[in-house]
Amino acid sequence: SATTGPAAPAETDKSFTGTSIDVKGASVFRYTGAADATLATILNGVDGKQITIYGTDAVDVDFTVADVPGLIEVASNAVLGTATDNIVLTRVNGVWYETSRVIA
DSSP: OOOSSOOOOOOOEEEEOSSEEEOTTOSEEEEOOSSOEEOOEEESOOTTOEEEEEOOOSTTOOEEEOOBTTTEEOSSOEEEOSTTOEEEEEEETTEEEEEEEEOO
16 A cells, blocks of 8 residues: 655664563663662563663663563673663663663
8 A cells, every 4th residue: 555655763762761671672771760670571572682671860760671581681780870870781682681781
């Protein structure tokens, strides 16, 4: 069927407040919660997908990415305490592995 314009670009940046991230349609995630939290699950990922998770500049609020058996493997807990702190995860054989991090 005909359309009146180009398709809308896929969303690549999402804000989140909880302990779960749905990666469908996005690759960059920015924590905007008001309290400390730790990542518990990542939904809708496919092997080869890479995501970047950022912290927040909210005072005394940290977002932590830690090992979740069978789902997430990191070198050590990544405590994201600023909006520039980030961790990059890549999914391989159903598990998200840390590929880099920047912690100020």
